[in-house]
Amino acid sequence: MSSPLVERTELDELTCWRVRTAEAELLIAQQGAQVLSYQRDGEQPLIWLSEQAAYRQGQAVRGGVPVCWPWFGDLRRNPPEVQGMHQGGPICPAHGLVRDSDWELLNIDSDGPAVHLAFVLDTRAQPLPGWPHTAKLRLDIRLDERLQLNLATANHGDAPLALSQALHSYFAVSDIRQAQVEGLDGCRYIETLEDWQLRNQNGNIAFSGETDRIYLGTPDRMSILDPGWGRRIDLEVSGSKSAVVWNPWIDKAKRLSQFADDAWQRMLCIETARVMDDFLVLKPGENHSMSLSIASHSL
Numbered sequence: 001m002s003s004p005l006v007e008r009t010e011l012d013e014l015t016c017w018r019v020r021t022a023e024a025e026l027l028i029a030q031q032g033a034q035v036l037s038y039q040r041d042g043e044q045p046l047i048w049l050s051e052q053a054a055y056r057q058g059q060a061v062r063g064g065v066p067v068c069w070p071w072f073g074d075l076r077r078n079p080p081e082v083q084g085m086h087q088g089g090p091i092c093p094a095h096g097l098v099r100d101s102d103w104e105l106l107n108i109d110s111d112g113p114a115v116h117l118a119f120v121l122d123t124r125a126q127p128l129p130g131w132p133h134t135a136k137l138r139l140d141i142r143l144d145e146r147l148q149l150n151l152a153t154a155n156h157g158d159a160p161l162a163l164s165q166a167l168h169s170y171f172a173v174s175d176i177r178q179a180q181v182e183g184l185d186g187c188r189y190i191e192t193l194e195d196w197q198l199r200n201q202n203g204n205i206a207f208s209g210e211t212d213r214i215y216l217g218t219p220d221r222m223s224i225l226d227p228g229w230g231r232r233i234d235l236e237v238s239g240s241k242s243a244v245v246w247n248p249w250i251d252k253a254k255r256l257s258q259f260a261d262d263a264w265q266r267m268l269c270i271e272t273a274r275v276m277d278d279f280l281v282l283k284p285g286e287n288h289s290m291s292l293s294i295a296s297h298s299l
């Protein structure tokens with residue numbers, strides 16, 4: 001078996017890392033430590049990357065796995081403790097401050113057929129605008145027969161940190177209208193499209209319109225069933241009890257940046273998260289890890 005290969009490549013304004021193992025290819029942008037694409041040989045992509053993706057500094061790439069931190073979504077929809085950490089006035093971008101920041105590549109190493117890359121963002125070296133706290137964020141990416149992401153936050157300050165976060169994974173599907181999500185039966189969810197009402201999930205999730213929901217009390221395993229490609233994508237998570245399920249459908253697709261009008265058909269976000277009442281509080285010196293493992297199997 002050939003040993004894994006990691007090469008640096010520049011995509012327009014962004015430095016990226018292309019990882020090739022005997023069975024898969026992974027592309028990561030150093031900006032945001034953003035996984036951009038992931039495909040196993042002989043399979044359709046697992047992670048979706050927009051065909052209109054732009055590789056610009058200071059702008060998250062549409063697709064892949066952006067890291068949302070130290071808040072998820074609209075800051076004003078976050079618990080007061082999370083909002084209170086921001087002292088930057090009215091400018092507070094959606095999904096926090098790190099998806100378009102420079103991260104440092106700490107390490108690349110391989111262990112037999114597996115490759116591991118670690119990226120860090122330390123707010124002491126790189127202060128975040130309007131967020132004057134001392135924390136170290138680390139994303140470990142490991143590729144072997146599956147893709148594993150581990151997002152760790154350490155509080156290096158002397159006061160508690162309150163934050164929300166997500167690994168905003170865009171998955172590739174053959175056709176969202178045929179896909180289903182298994183594993184969330186019986187969970188409560190917030191229907192953000194209908195006044196943030198609290199509802200209950202019955203059975204699998206199927207898609208027939210714009211979907212933007214925050215699931216609470218989520219389990220450690222979920223799957224995307226994709227009959228069109230005869231495959232299931234199995235997600236295994238730890239350190240998270242909330243997840244966001246999102247597809248923009250027809251109208252919102254037209255308003256999104258770097259997004260083709262018909263791209264909603266081919267993607268589905270299931271975002272491993274710590275949001276709403278699952279937000280994170282870290283005491284001084286405390287560390288927290290949230291991980292996501294992605295594998296595919298035939299249906």
Ligand SMILES: O=P(O)(O)OC[C@H]1O[C@@H](O)[C@H](O)[C@@H](O)[C@@H]1O
Pocket residue numbers: 073094095168212213244246256271
């Ligand atoms: O366009 P952005 O900032 O990358 O956000 C994309 C989507 O991210 C999802 O997490 C949100 O639930 C959606 O409401 C939002 O549209």
